[in-house]
Amino acid sequence: MIKTVVRVGLPVGEDLHIRKNRLSPQTGGPGRRVSIVTGTHGDELEGQYVCYALQRRIQAQPELLRGTVDIYPALNPLGLNSVTRGIPGFDLDMNRSFPGQPDGDMNEAVAAEIVQDLLGSDLCLDIHASNIFLTEIPQIRINELHAAQLLPLARLANVDLVWVHSNATVLESTLAYSLNSRGTPTLVVEMGVGMRITKSYGDQLVDGIFRLMAELGVWRGDVPEVRAPVVSQPPEEVAFLNAPVSGIWLKHLDHGARLRAGDVLGEILDPLRGQVLCAVTAPVDGWLFTVREYPVVDQGSLLARILPGGER
Protein backbone atom coordinates (compact mmCIF):
# COMPACT_ATOMS: atom_id res chain seq x y z
CA MET A 1 0.00 0.00 0.00
CA ILE A 2 1.38 3.39 -1.05
CA LYS A 3 1.56 5.91 1.79
CA THR A 4 2.64 9.53 1.82
CA VAL A 5 5.26 9.95 4.54
CA VAL A 6 5.75 13.70 4.08
CA ARG A 7 3.79 16.35 2.23
CA VAL A 8 4.94 19.97 1.88
CA GLY A 9 3.56 22.79 -0.24
CA LEU A 10 5.74 24.15 -3.03
CA PRO A 11 5.24 27.73 -4.21
CA VAL A 12 3.29 27.23 -7.44
CA GLY A 13 0.45 24.71 -7.59
CA GLU A 14 2.39 21.60 -6.49
CA ASP A 15 2.97 19.60 -3.33
CA LEU A 16 6.15 17.70 -2.54
CA HIS A 17 5.32 14.08 -1.62
CA ILE A 18 7.75 11.58 -0.16
CA ARG A 19 6.12 8.17 -0.53
CA LYS A 20 6.71 4.64 0.56
CA ASN A 21 5.22 1.34 -0.47
CA ARG A 22 4.37 -0.99 2.41
CA LEU A 23 4.34 -4.69 1.59
CA SER A 24 2.49 -6.66 4.27
CA PRO A 25 2.16 -10.40 4.85
CA GLN A 26 -0.99 -12.04 3.51
CA THR A 27 -1.67 -13.78 6.81
CA GLY A 28 -0.81 -13.19 10.45
CA GLY A 29 0.34 -9.97 12.07
CA PRO A 30 2.73 -7.40 10.61
CA GLY A 31 5.80 -9.29 11.87
CA ARG A 32 9.17 -7.62 11.90
CA ARG A 33 9.87 -4.65 9.64
CA VAL A 34 12.60 -4.11 7.06
CA SER A 35 12.92 -0.64 5.49
CA ILE A 36 14.70 0.02 2.20
CA VAL A 37 15.60 3.69 1.72
CA THR A 38 17.25 5.39 -1.24
CA GLY A 39 17.19 8.52 -3.38
CA THR A 40 18.59 10.88 -0.73
CA HIS A 41 21.11 12.09 -3.27
CA GLY A 42 19.29 12.91 -6.49
CA ASP A 43 22.21 11.87 -8.71
CA GLU A 44 22.46 8.33 -7.25
CA LEU A 45 20.23 5.88 -9.07
CA GLU A 46 21.52 2.37 -8.26
CA GLY A 47 18.90 2.03 -5.50
CA GLN A 48 16.07 2.61 -7.99
CA TYR A 49 16.63 -0.79 -9.56
CA VAL A 50 16.97 -2.44 -6.14
CA CYS A 51 13.56 -1.12 -5.04
CA TYR A 52 12.00 -2.42 -8.24
CA ALA A 53 13.71 -5.83 -8.34
CA LEU A 54 13.08 -6.55 -4.66
CA GLN A 55 9.35 -5.93 -5.08
CA ARG A 56 9.12 -8.02 -8.27
CA ARG A 57 10.60 -10.99 -6.45
CA ILE A 58 8.34 -10.56 -3.42
CA GLN A 59 5.29 -10.12 -5.68
CA ALA A 60 6.11 -13.41 -7.41
CA GLN A 61 5.64 -15.32 -4.10
CA PRO A 62 3.74 -13.00 -1.76
CA GLU A 63 2.67 -15.94 0.44
CA LEU A 64 6.28 -16.27 1.67
CA LEU A 65 6.33 -12.80 3.21
CA ARG A 66 6.13 -13.07 7.01
CA GLY A 67 6.89 -9.49 7.92
CA THR A 68 6.61 -5.91 6.67
CA VAL A 69 8.78 -4.43 3.95
CA ASP A 70 8.68 -0.64 3.59
CA ILE A 71 10.23 0.71 0.39
CA TYR A 72 11.15 4.41 0.15
CA PRO A 73 12.61 4.91 -3.34
CA ALA A 74 12.89 8.70 -3.32
CA LEU A 75 13.67 10.66 -0.16
CA ASN A 76 14.64 13.60 -2.39
CA PRO A 77 12.08 13.57 -5.24
CA LEU A 78 12.97 17.07 -6.47
CA GLY A 79 16.65 16.13 -6.68
CA LEU A 80 15.88 12.94 -8.60
CA ASN A 81 13.72 14.91 -11.00
CA SER A 82 16.40 17.51 -11.75
CA VAL A 83 19.71 15.56 -11.73
CA THR A 84 20.58 17.43 -8.54
CA ARG A 85 22.54 15.77 -5.77
CA GLY A 86 21.32 18.05 -3.00
CA ILE A 87 17.94 19.60 -2.30
CA PRO A 88 17.13 21.89 -5.23
CA GLY A 89 16.40 25.46 -4.28
CA PHE A 90 18.47 25.20 -1.10
CA ASP A 91 21.78 23.73 -2.32
CA LEU A 92 21.81 21.57 0.83
CA ASP A 93 22.98 17.97 1.16
CA MET A 94 19.92 16.13 2.51
CA ASN A 95 22.17 13.59 4.21
CA ARG A 96 23.51 16.40 6.42
CA SER A 97 20.07 17.43 7.64
CA PHE A 98 19.20 14.51 9.94
CA PRO A 99 17.74 13.95 12.53
CA GLY A 100 16.00 17.23 11.68
CA GLN A 101 13.55 19.14 13.87
CA PRO A 102 9.77 18.73 13.77
CA ASP A 103 9.20 22.48 14.24
CA GLY A 104 12.21 23.51 12.13
CA ASP A 105 12.53 24.76 8.59
CA MET A 106 11.01 22.79 5.75
CA ASN A 107 14.11 20.63 5.24
CA GLU A 108 14.55 20.00 8.97
CA ALA A 109 10.87 19.17 9.37
CA VAL A 110 10.99 16.79 6.39
CA ALA A 111 14.09 15.08 7.83
CA ALA A 112 12.40 14.69 11.22
CA GLU A 113 9.29 13.12 9.67
CA ILE A 114 11.41 10.65 7.70
CA VAL A 115 13.32 9.63 10.84
CA GLN A 116 10.07 9.28 12.75
CA ASP A 117 8.63 7.01 10.08
CA LEU A 118 11.73 4.77 9.95
CA LEU A 119 12.27 4.44 13.71
CA GLY A 120 11.19 1.07 14.99
CA SER A 121 12.26 -0.80 11.86
CA ASP A 122 14.08 -4.00 12.76
CA LEU A 123 16.54 -3.24 9.96
CA CYS A 124 17.01 -0.33 7.61
CA LEU A 125 19.12 -0.35 4.44
CA ASP A 126 20.17 3.10 3.20
CA ILE A 127 21.31 2.59 -0.41
CA HIS A 128 23.72 5.03 -2.01
CA ALA A 129 25.64 5.01 -5.31
CA SER A 130 28.76 6.96 -4.39
CA ASN A 131 28.48 10.07 -6.61
CA ILE A 132 29.01 10.97 -10.25
CA PHE A 133 32.79 10.95 -9.76
CA LEU A 134 33.60 7.56 -8.24
CA THR A 135 32.67 3.93 -8.89
CA GLU A 136 32.44 1.62 -5.90
CA ILE A 137 32.52 -2.14 -5.39
CA PRO A 138 29.29 -3.17 -3.56
CA GLN A 139 30.10 -2.40 0.04
CA ILE A 140 28.62 -1.57 3.43
CA ARG A 141 30.07 1.22 5.54
CA ILE A 142 29.72 1.07 9.29
CA ASN A 143 30.90 3.37 12.01
CA GLU A 144 32.98 1.69 14.71
CA LEU A 145 30.46 2.96 17.29
CA HIS A 146 27.77 0.63 15.96
CA ALA A 147 29.99 -2.19 14.65
CA ALA A 148 29.08 -4.77 17.30
CA GLN A 149 25.43 -4.73 16.30
CA LEU A 150 25.80 -4.11 12.58
CA LEU A 151 28.72 -6.27 11.52
CA PRO A 152 26.88 -9.62 11.85
CA LEU A 153 24.04 -8.21 9.69
CA ALA A 154 26.43 -6.66 7.16
CA ARG A 155 28.11 -10.04 6.62
CA LEU A 156 24.80 -11.42 5.31
CA ALA A 157 24.13 -8.64 2.80
CA ASN A 158 26.01 -10.24 -0.11
CA VAL A 159 28.38 -7.30 -0.56
CA ASP A 160 32.06 -7.62 -1.44
CA LEU A 161 33.40 -5.36 1.29
CA VAL A 162 32.40 -4.19 4.76
CA TRP A 163 34.35 -1.08 5.68
CA VAL A 164 34.27 -0.21 9.37
CA HIS A 165 35.31 3.43 9.90
CA SER A 166 36.99 4.75 12.97
CA ASN A 167 34.64 6.91 15.04
CA ALA A 168 36.88 9.95 14.48
CA THR A 169 35.16 10.35 11.14
CA VAL A 170 31.57 10.06 12.38
CA LEU A 171 29.09 12.40 10.69
CA GLU A 172 26.27 12.93 13.14
CA SER A 173 23.93 14.57 10.64
CA THR A 174 23.47 11.52 8.39
CA LEU A 175 20.32 9.42 8.27
CA ALA A 176 22.25 6.28 9.25
CA TYR A 177 23.84 7.86 12.32
CA SER A 178 20.51 9.33 13.39
CA LEU A 179 18.77 5.94 13.17
CA ASN A 180 21.60 3.84 14.62
CA SER A 181 22.01 6.17 17.58
CA ARG A 182 18.26 5.86 18.25
CA GLY A 183 18.27 2.07 18.23
CA THR A 184 17.19 1.33 14.66
CA PRO A 185 19.96 -0.74 13.02
CA THR A 186 20.83 0.86 9.69
CA LEU A 187 23.30 -0.36 7.09
CA VAL A 188 24.70 2.11 4.55
CA VAL A 189 25.27 0.48 1.17
CA GLU A 190 27.53 2.17 -1.39
CA MET A 191 27.76 0.61 -4.83
CA GLY A 192 28.24 1.50 -8.47
CA VAL A 193 28.39 5.08 -9.67
CA GLY A 194 26.12 8.12 -9.88
CA MET A 195 23.75 8.64 -12.82
CA ARG A 196 23.89 4.97 -13.82
CA ILE A 197 22.26 1.65 -12.93
CA THR A 198 24.52 -1.41 -12.65
CA LYS A 199 21.98 -4.22 -12.88
CA SER A 200 24.37 -6.95 -11.69
CA TYR A 201 25.09 -5.00 -8.48
CA GLY A 202 21.39 -4.46 -7.93
CA ASP A 203 20.64 -8.17 -8.31
CA GLN A 204 23.55 -9.01 -6.00
CA LEU A 205 22.20 -6.69 -3.29
CA VAL A 206 18.63 -7.99 -3.68
CA ASP A 207 19.97 -11.50 -2.97
CA GLY A 208 21.54 -10.07 0.19
CA ILE A 209 18.28 -8.38 1.20
CA PHE A 210 16.45 -11.72 0.91
CA ARG A 211 19.14 -13.34 3.05
CA LEU A 212 18.69 -10.60 5.67
CA MET A 213 14.90 -10.87 5.52
CA ALA A 214 15.17 -14.62 6.08
CA GLU A 215 17.48 -14.00 9.05
CA LEU A 216 14.89 -11.66 10.59
CA GLY A 217 12.00 -14.02 9.86
CA VAL A 218 10.47 -11.61 7.35
CA TRP A 219 10.87 -14.08 4.44
CA ARG A 220 10.22 -17.79 4.60
CA GLY A 221 11.31 -18.90 1.13
CA ASP A 222 14.63 -20.33 0.04
CA VAL A 223 17.36 -17.77 -0.10
CA PRO A 224 20.46 -17.70 -2.28
CA GLU A 225 23.93 -18.36 -0.91
CA VAL A 226 25.65 -15.08 -0.09
CA ARG A 227 29.31 -14.25 -0.49
CA ALA A 228 31.54 -13.64 2.53
CA PRO A 229 32.70 -10.01 2.38
CA VAL A 230 36.19 -8.76 3.02
CA VAL A 231 35.96 -6.88 6.33
CA SER A 232 38.22 -3.90 6.95
CA GLN A 233 38.33 -2.61 10.51
CA PRO A 234 40.43 -0.03 12.38
CA PRO A 235 43.36 0.21 12.81
CA GLU A 236 43.66 -1.03 9.24
CA GLU A 237 44.12 2.00 7.03
CA VAL A 238 42.62 2.42 3.61
CA ALA A 239 44.98 4.20 1.17
CA PHE A 240 43.48 7.31 -0.45
CA LEU A 241 44.98 8.51 -3.73
CA ASN A 242 44.34 12.15 -4.64
CA ALA A 243 45.23 13.88 -7.89
CA PRO A 244 48.64 15.54 -7.59
CA VAL A 245 47.80 17.91 -10.46
CA SER A 246 44.73 19.19 -12.31
CA GLY A 247 44.00 17.59 -15.67
CA ILE A 248 42.05 14.87 -17.44
CA TRP A 249 42.03 11.51 -15.67
CA LEU A 250 42.28 8.45 -17.88
CA LYS A 251 41.72 5.33 -15.84
CA HIS A 252 43.65 2.19 -16.82
CA LEU A 253 42.28 -0.24 -14.23
CA ASP A 254 38.72 -0.89 -13.17
CA HIS A 255 37.35 -1.07 -9.65
CA GLY A 256 37.82 -4.49 -8.18
CA ALA A 257 41.33 -4.89 -9.66
CA ARG A 258 44.05 -6.58 -7.59
CA LEU A 259 47.10 -4.36 -7.47
CA ARG A 260 50.82 -4.72 -6.92
CA ALA A 261 52.73 -1.71 -5.60
CA GLY A 262 53.87 0.32 -8.60
CA ASP A 263 50.99 -0.73 -10.92
CA VAL A 264 49.71 2.21 -12.97
CA LEU A 265 46.04 2.88 -12.12
CA GLY A 266 45.70 5.68 -14.62
CA GLU A 267 47.23 8.86 -15.97
CA ILE A 268 46.47 12.55 -15.75
CA LEU A 269 46.62 14.15 -19.18
CA ASP A 270 46.95 17.63 -20.64
CA PRO A 271 44.97 17.56 -23.89
CA LEU A 272 46.03 21.11 -24.82
CA ARG A 273 49.70 20.13 -25.04
CA GLY A 274 49.23 16.43 -25.77
CA GLN A 275 51.19 15.45 -22.67
CA VAL A 276 50.96 13.06 -19.76
CA LEU A 277 51.16 15.21 -16.61
CA CYS A 278 51.61 12.24 -14.32
CA ALA A 279 51.10 8.52 -14.02
CA VAL A 280 49.27 7.47 -10.86
CA THR A 281 50.65 4.29 -9.30
CA ALA A 282 49.58 2.04 -6.43
CA PRO A 283 51.62 2.85 -3.31
CA VAL A 284 50.99 -0.64 -1.87
CA ASP A 285 49.77 -4.08 -2.89
CA GLY A 286 46.02 -4.22 -2.44
CA TRP A 287 42.51 -4.15 -3.78
CA LEU A 288 41.16 -1.23 -5.80
CA PHE A 289 37.67 -0.86 -4.34
CA THR A 290 36.97 2.74 -5.39
CA VAL A 291 38.13 4.30 -8.64
CA ARG A 292 37.46 7.64 -10.25
CA GLU A 293 35.10 7.55 -13.19
CA TYR A 294 34.73 11.25 -13.94
CA PRO A 295 37.63 12.45 -16.09
CA VAL A 296 38.00 16.10 -15.06
CA VAL A 297 40.15 16.45 -11.93
CA ASP A 298 41.36 19.35 -9.84
CA GLN A 299 44.51 19.05 -7.80
CA GLY A 300 43.30 17.03 -4.78
CA SER A 301 40.37 15.25 -6.46
CA LEU A 302 40.00 11.68 -5.16
CA LEU A 303 41.18 9.10 -7.73
CA ALA A 304 41.11 5.81 -5.85
CA ARG A 305 40.85 3.98 -2.55
CA ILE A 306 42.92 0.86 -2.00
CA LEU A 307 42.52 -1.74 0.70
CA PRO A 308 46.10 -2.80 1.43
CA GLY A 309 47.07 -6.46 1.50
CA GLY A 310 46.85 -9.46 -0.77
CA GLU A 311 44.03 -11.85 -1.55
CA ARG A 312 41.85 -12.76 1.43
Added chain:
Amino acid sequence: MERQIVYESRSLYRDDFRVTGFAFGQGEPAMCIVGSMRGNEYQQLYICSQLVRRLGELEAQGRLVPDRQILVIPCVNPYSMNLQKRFWCIDNTDINRMFPGYALGETTQRVAAGVFDQIQRYQYGVQFSSFYMPGAFVPHVRIMKTGYEDREMAVRFGLPYVVLHAPRPFDTTTLNYNWQIWDTKAFTLYTASNSRVDRPSAHQAVEAVLGFMADQDLLRYHRHGSFYLSRVVESEDMIALRADRAGFFESFVVPGQEVEAGEDLARILDPYLGTEQSRVTAPAAGTVAFVRDEAMTYESTTVVKLIPSDD
Protein backbone atom coordinates in the same frame (compact mmCIF):
# COMPACT_ATOMS: atom_id res chain seq x y z
CA MET B 1 50.34 47.68 1.61
CA GLU B 2 51.78 44.47 0.30
CA ARG B 3 49.83 42.26 -2.07
CA GLN B 4 50.55 38.58 -1.54
CA ILE B 5 49.42 35.18 -2.74
CA VAL B 6 48.07 33.27 0.25
CA TYR B 7 47.36 30.05 -1.64
CA GLU B 8 47.49 29.00 -5.28
CA SER B 9 47.02 25.94 -7.42
CA ARG B 10 47.07 25.20 -11.14
CA SER B 11 44.03 24.37 -13.21
CA LEU B 12 43.93 22.60 -16.56
CA TYR B 13 42.03 25.21 -18.55
CA ARG B 14 41.43 28.12 -16.19
CA ASP B 15 43.80 30.75 -14.92
CA ASP B 16 45.60 29.68 -11.73
CA PHE B 17 43.43 29.54 -8.63
CA ARG B 18 44.80 32.29 -6.40
CA VAL B 19 43.77 33.46 -2.95
CA THR B 20 45.09 37.01 -2.66
CA GLY B 21 45.85 38.80 0.60
CA PHE B 22 46.68 42.42 1.42
CA ALA B 23 49.06 43.01 4.32
CA PHE B 24 49.33 46.32 6.16
CA GLY B 25 52.18 47.11 8.52
CA GLN B 26 54.78 44.64 9.68
CA GLY B 27 55.45 42.65 12.80
CA GLU B 28 53.23 40.62 15.11
CA PRO B 29 50.29 39.05 13.26
CA ALA B 30 47.57 41.09 14.90
CA MET B 31 44.39 40.94 12.88
CA CYS B 32 43.15 38.95 9.92
CA ILE B 33 39.96 39.72 8.00
CA VAL B 34 38.46 37.17 5.61
CA GLY B 35 35.74 37.95 3.07
CA SER B 36 33.77 35.74 0.70
CA MET B 37 34.26 31.98 0.79
CA ARG B 38 31.22 31.24 -1.34
CA GLY B 39 30.57 32.33 -4.87
CA ASN B 40 27.54 34.49 -4.08
CA GLU B 41 29.02 36.47 -1.19
CA TYR B 42 29.38 39.76 -3.07
CA GLN B 43 28.64 41.97 -0.07
CA GLN B 44 31.43 40.26 1.88
CA LEU B 45 33.92 40.92 -0.94
CA TYR B 46 32.73 44.50 -1.29
CA ILE B 47 33.23 45.20 2.41
CA CYS B 48 36.77 43.78 2.31
CA SER B 49 37.64 45.78 -0.79
CA GLN B 50 36.53 48.93 1.03
CA LEU B 51 38.59 47.90 4.05
CA VAL B 52 41.65 47.43 1.82
CA ARG B 53 41.11 50.92 0.41
CA ARG B 54 40.64 52.54 3.85
CA LEU B 55 43.57 50.68 5.45
CA GLY B 56 45.79 51.75 2.53
CA GLU B 57 44.85 55.38 3.19
CA LEU B 58 45.34 55.06 6.94
CA GLU B 59 48.72 53.36 6.44
CA ALA B 60 49.82 56.22 4.14
CA GLN B 61 48.79 58.68 6.89
CA GLY B 62 51.00 56.81 9.38
CA ARG B 63 48.07 55.70 11.52
CA LEU B 64 49.00 52.03 11.85
CA VAL B 65 50.57 51.10 15.18
CA PRO B 66 54.16 49.83 14.65
CA ASP B 67 55.07 46.15 14.93
CA ARG B 68 51.55 44.98 14.20
CA GLN B 69 50.48 43.34 11.00
CA ILE B 70 46.97 43.32 9.52
CA LEU B 71 45.99 40.93 6.71
CA VAL B 72 42.86 41.22 4.59
CA ILE B 73 41.82 38.31 2.33
CA PRO B 74 38.85 39.67 0.40
CA CYS B 75 38.00 36.39 -1.33
CA VAL B 76 38.95 32.77 -0.63
CA ASN B 77 37.01 31.46 -3.63
CA PRO B 78 37.40 33.56 -6.82
CA TYR B 79 36.76 30.47 -8.98
CA SER B 80 33.19 30.09 -7.74
CA MET B 81 32.50 33.85 -7.77
CA ASN B 82 33.49 33.98 -11.42
CA LEU B 83 30.88 31.41 -12.32
CA GLN B 84 28.21 32.59 -9.91
CA LYS B 85 28.05 29.26 -8.12
CA ARG B 86 27.84 29.27 -4.32
CA PHE B 87 30.08 26.23 -3.69
CA TRP B 88 33.17 24.70 -5.29
CA CYS B 89 33.07 24.44 -9.08
CA ILE B 90 33.44 20.72 -9.65
CA ASP B 91 32.27 18.91 -6.50
CA ASN B 92 29.96 21.52 -4.91
CA THR B 93 31.76 21.37 -1.54
CA ASP B 94 31.79 24.35 0.84
CA ILE B 95 35.24 25.65 1.82
CA ASN B 96 33.74 26.85 5.13
CA ARG B 97 33.00 23.19 6.01
CA MET B 98 36.62 22.10 5.47
CA PHE B 99 38.63 23.77 8.26
CA PRO B 100 41.28 23.24 9.55
CA GLY B 101 41.82 21.53 6.20
CA TYR B 102 44.14 18.81 5.04
CA ALA B 103 47.03 19.57 2.72
CA LEU B 104 46.99 16.07 1.18
CA GLY B 105 43.22 15.76 0.98
CA GLU B 106 40.54 16.78 -1.49
CA THR B 107 40.68 20.08 -3.36
CA THR B 108 38.71 22.26 -0.94
CA GLN B 109 40.43 20.63 2.06
CA ARG B 110 43.69 21.76 0.48
CA VAL B 111 42.40 25.30 -0.05
CA ALA B 112 41.27 25.44 3.59
CA ALA B 113 44.59 24.03 4.83
CA GLY B 114 46.63 26.40 2.68
CA VAL B 115 44.67 29.44 3.84
CA PHE B 116 44.46 28.36 7.48
CA ASP B 117 48.22 27.84 7.58
CA GLN B 118 48.67 31.54 6.73
CA ILE B 119 45.99 32.96 9.05
CA GLN B 120 45.95 30.81 12.16
CA ARG B 121 48.54 32.71 14.17
CA TYR B 122 46.68 36.05 14.20
CA GLN B 123 45.51 37.45 17.51
CA TYR B 124 42.10 38.55 16.15
CA GLY B 125 40.14 37.05 13.28
CA VAL B 126 37.10 38.49 11.53
CA GLN B 127 35.11 36.68 8.91
CA PHE B 128 32.26 38.09 6.84
CA SER B 129 29.81 35.28 6.17
CA SER B 130 26.29 34.41 5.05
CA PHE B 131 23.42 32.07 5.90
CA TYR B 132 21.96 29.65 3.43
CA MET B 133 18.57 31.35 3.67
CA PRO B 134 18.13 34.25 1.25
CA GLY B 135 17.22 37.36 3.18
CA ALA B 136 18.21 40.58 4.88
CA PHE B 137 19.68 40.62 8.39
CA VAL B 138 20.07 43.16 11.11
CA PRO B 139 23.89 43.67 11.33
CA HIS B 140 25.41 41.55 14.06
CA VAL B 141 28.50 39.82 15.36
CA ARG B 142 28.12 36.08 15.76
CA ILE B 143 30.32 34.10 18.08
CA MET B 144 30.33 30.41 18.79
CA LYS B 145 30.26 29.20 22.38
CA THR B 146 33.41 27.10 22.30
CA GLY B 147 34.51 28.05 25.80
CA TYR B 148 37.07 30.43 24.30
CA GLU B 149 34.62 33.04 23.03
CA ASP B 150 34.95 36.65 24.20
CA ARG B 151 31.61 38.41 24.32
CA GLU B 152 32.92 41.63 25.90
CA MET B 153 35.28 42.02 22.98
CA ALA B 154 32.53 41.23 20.47
CA VAL B 155 30.60 44.21 21.82
CA ARG B 156 33.47 46.50 20.78
CA PHE B 157 32.49 46.28 17.11
CA GLY B 158 29.57 48.52 18.03
CA LEU B 159 27.05 46.62 15.89
CA PRO B 160 23.46 46.47 17.18
CA TYR B 161 23.63 42.80 18.28
CA VAL B 162 26.02 40.12 19.39
CA VAL B 163 24.53 36.66 18.82
CA LEU B 164 25.92 33.72 20.79
CA HIS B 165 25.32 30.32 19.43
CA ALA B 166 26.15 26.82 20.59
CA PRO B 167 28.12 24.92 17.95
CA ARG B 168 26.25 22.10 16.22
CA PRO B 169 28.23 19.10 14.87
CA PHE B 170 28.85 20.62 11.45
CA ASP B 171 30.02 23.95 12.92
CA THR B 172 33.30 22.38 14.02
CA THR B 173 34.59 22.55 10.44
CA THR B 174 34.08 26.30 10.03
CA LEU B 175 36.86 28.88 10.04
CA ASN B 176 35.41 30.65 13.09
CA TYR B 177 35.43 27.50 15.22
CA ASN B 178 38.95 26.50 14.23
CA TRP B 179 40.31 29.99 14.73
CA GLN B 180 38.99 29.90 18.30
CA ILE B 181 40.39 26.43 18.96
CA TRP B 182 43.81 27.64 17.78
CA ASP B 183 43.83 30.71 20.06
CA THR B 184 42.62 33.41 17.69
CA LYS B 185 39.80 35.58 19.00
CA ALA B 186 37.31 34.96 16.23
CA PHE B 187 34.22 36.92 15.22
CA THR B 188 31.85 36.40 12.33
CA LEU B 189 30.11 39.52 11.06
CA TYR B 190 26.80 39.47 9.26
CA THR B 191 25.58 42.57 7.45
CA ALA B 192 22.29 43.34 5.74
CA SER B 193 22.82 41.41 2.51
CA ASN B 194 24.84 38.71 0.69
CA SER B 195 24.44 38.53 -3.04
CA ARG B 196 23.50 42.19 -3.43
CA VAL B 197 25.77 45.02 -2.31
CA ASP B 198 24.11 47.08 0.41
CA ARG B 199 26.35 50.12 0.68
CA PRO B 200 25.09 51.66 3.94
CA SER B 201 25.44 48.31 5.69
CA ALA B 202 28.88 47.74 4.12
CA HIS B 203 29.99 51.16 5.34
CA GLN B 204 28.77 50.31 8.84
CA ALA B 205 30.78 47.07 8.74
CA VAL B 206 33.95 48.87 7.61
CA GLU B 207 33.58 51.37 10.46
CA ALA B 208 32.89 48.54 12.91
CA VAL B 209 36.13 46.79 11.98
CA LEU B 210 38.24 49.98 11.97
CA GLY B 211 36.70 51.03 15.29
CA PHE B 212 37.43 47.61 16.78
CA MET B 213 41.03 47.85 15.61
CA ALA B 214 41.36 51.30 17.19
CA ASP B 215 40.00 49.84 20.44
CA GLN B 216 42.60 47.08 20.36
CA ASP B 217 45.38 49.63 19.76
CA LEU B 218 46.13 48.49 16.24
CA LEU B 219 45.17 51.78 14.65
CA ARG B 220 44.93 55.45 15.58
CA TYR B 221 41.43 56.14 14.40
CA HIS B 222 38.16 57.81 15.39
CA ARG B 223 35.10 55.89 14.45
CA HIS B 224 32.60 57.53 12.06
CA GLY B 225 28.93 56.87 12.29
CA SER B 226 26.96 55.39 15.14
CA PHE B 227 28.39 53.06 17.75
CA TYR B 228 25.74 50.81 19.21
CA LEU B 229 25.82 49.42 22.70
CA SER B 230 25.34 45.89 21.38
CA ARG B 231 22.71 43.73 22.97
CA VAL B 232 23.97 40.19 23.53
CA VAL B 233 21.40 37.54 22.63
CA GLU B 234 21.48 33.77 22.53
CA SER B 235 20.58 32.41 19.12
CA GLU B 236 18.10 29.97 20.68
CA ASP B 237 16.16 32.94 22.10
CA MET B 238 15.47 34.26 18.61
CA ILE B 239 11.95 33.53 17.42
CA ALA B 240 11.79 31.91 13.97
CA LEU B 241 8.48 32.56 12.22
CA ARG B 242 7.59 30.25 9.39
CA ALA B 243 5.24 30.48 6.45
CA ASP B 244 2.42 28.00 7.04
CA ARG B 245 1.57 28.08 3.32
CA ALA B 246 3.59 28.30 0.13
CA GLY B 247 3.09 31.19 -2.29
CA PHE B 248 4.05 34.80 -2.87
CA PHE B 249 5.78 36.34 0.12
CA GLU B 250 5.09 39.98 1.01
CA SER B 251 6.75 41.48 4.04
CA PHE B 252 5.62 44.60 5.89
CA VAL B 253 8.78 45.03 7.96
CA VAL B 254 12.53 45.53 7.56
CA PRO B 255 15.42 44.27 9.70
CA GLY B 256 16.00 46.40 12.76
CA GLN B 257 12.33 47.45 13.02
CA GLU B 258 10.63 47.27 16.42
CA VAL B 259 7.32 45.42 16.40
CA GLU B 260 4.51 44.86 18.90
CA ALA B 261 3.00 41.54 19.96
CA GLY B 262 0.21 40.69 17.52
CA GLU B 263 1.56 42.94 14.77
CA ASP B 264 1.32 41.58 11.22
CA LEU B 265 4.80 41.15 9.77
CA ALA B 266 4.17 39.53 6.39
CA ARG B 267 1.57 37.73 4.34
CA ILE B 268 1.45 34.90 1.84
CA LEU B 269 -0.60 35.24 -1.34
CA ASP B 270 -2.05 32.41 -3.42
CA PRO B 271 0.16 32.04 -6.53
CA TYR B 272 -2.82 31.76 -8.89
CA LEU B 273 -5.66 33.69 -7.22
CA GLY B 274 -3.72 36.60 -5.76
CA THR B 275 -5.70 36.31 -2.56
CA GLU B 276 -4.23 36.34 0.93
CA GLN B 277 -3.63 32.81 2.24
CA SER B 278 -2.11 33.52 5.61
CA ARG B 279 -0.35 36.11 7.74
CA VAL B 280 2.84 36.00 9.75
CA THR B 281 2.18 37.66 13.08
CA ALA B 282 4.58 38.59 15.88
CA PRO B 283 3.90 36.34 18.91
CA ALA B 284 5.76 38.81 21.15
CA ALA B 285 7.23 42.30 21.01
CA GLY B 286 10.73 42.49 19.62
CA THR B 287 13.09 43.59 16.89
CA VAL B 288 13.06 42.14 13.40
CA ALA B 289 16.38 40.33 12.89
CA PHE B 290 15.79 38.67 9.51
CA VAL B 291 13.37 38.99 6.63
CA ARG B 292 13.25 36.72 3.61
CA ASP B 293 13.84 38.64 0.38
CA GLU B 294 12.69 36.21 -2.29
CA ALA B 295 9.46 36.63 -4.24
CA MET B 296 8.07 33.26 -3.14
CA THR B 297 8.30 30.89 -0.23
CA TYR B 298 7.97 27.19 0.37
CA GLU B 299 5.68 25.96 3.13
CA SER B 300 7.13 25.85 6.68
CA THR B 301 10.16 27.93 5.74
CA THR B 302 11.51 30.62 8.05
CA VAL B 303 10.53 33.98 6.62
CA VAL B 304 11.06 36.31 9.61
CA LYS B 305 13.20 36.09 12.73
CA LEU B 306 12.56 38.20 15.81
CA ILE B 307 14.75 39.14 18.74
CA PRO B 308 12.31 39.36 21.66
CA SER B 309 12.29 42.57 23.72
CA ASP B 310 14.46 42.69 26.84
CA ASP B 311 11.67 43.14 29.34
